[in-house]
């Protein structure tokens with residue numbers, strides 16, 4: 001077994017231990033609840049823009065993105081745009097022709113200005129509208145060489161949706 005494989009095996013064992021430790025889970029829930037009083041998850045930025053996430057979640061997203069290597073990431077809920085920039089920067093590091101689609105019911109003008117002037121905006125499209133509206137069920141995303149049809153049924157307010165190059169599957 002390689003050293004990396006050994007490390008992954010140890011991580012799986014550790015996670016198994018955490019899963020069974022109800023007392024620790026209770027403490028974690030208390031920690032989350034109490035930090036929310038101070039809007040802890042609002043304390044961070046990604047490449048200069050506020051990102052409303054727990055740092056550990058950002059790290060986990062990075063792991064998923066690296067494993068999945070999506071060519072499209074859809075985010076419902078843009079706010080200041082830090083997470084859009086995060087996804088775009090991850091896709092840029094992976095390389096290839098990839099895109100981030102952000103949907104928000106209310107894209108505030110000052111946020112739009114900051115996002116549009118960011119170097120990572122080159123692979124971001126923003127749509128104002130509700131992610132749960134039926135009329136947003138079919139959307140088009142301009143892409144080199146034509147149009148990709150995004151097809152979804154009902155995307156509720158999810159932190160992240162992965163797309164791949166086959167847009168015939170609703171997700």
Ligand SMILES: C[S@@+](CC[C@H](N)C(=O)[O-])C[C@H]1O[C@@H](n2cnc3c(N)ncnc32)[C@H](O)[C@@H]1O
Pocket residue numbers: 050051052053075076077078079080081082083084103104105106129130131132157
């Ligand atoms: C917590 S913020 C998003 C934070 C952002 N993803 C980040 O990581 O920085 C929630 C956002 O969801 C948007 N929102 C709420 N309901 C929505 C809906 N039905 N469709 C799209 N966006 C919605 C709000 O306008 C707000 O900007």
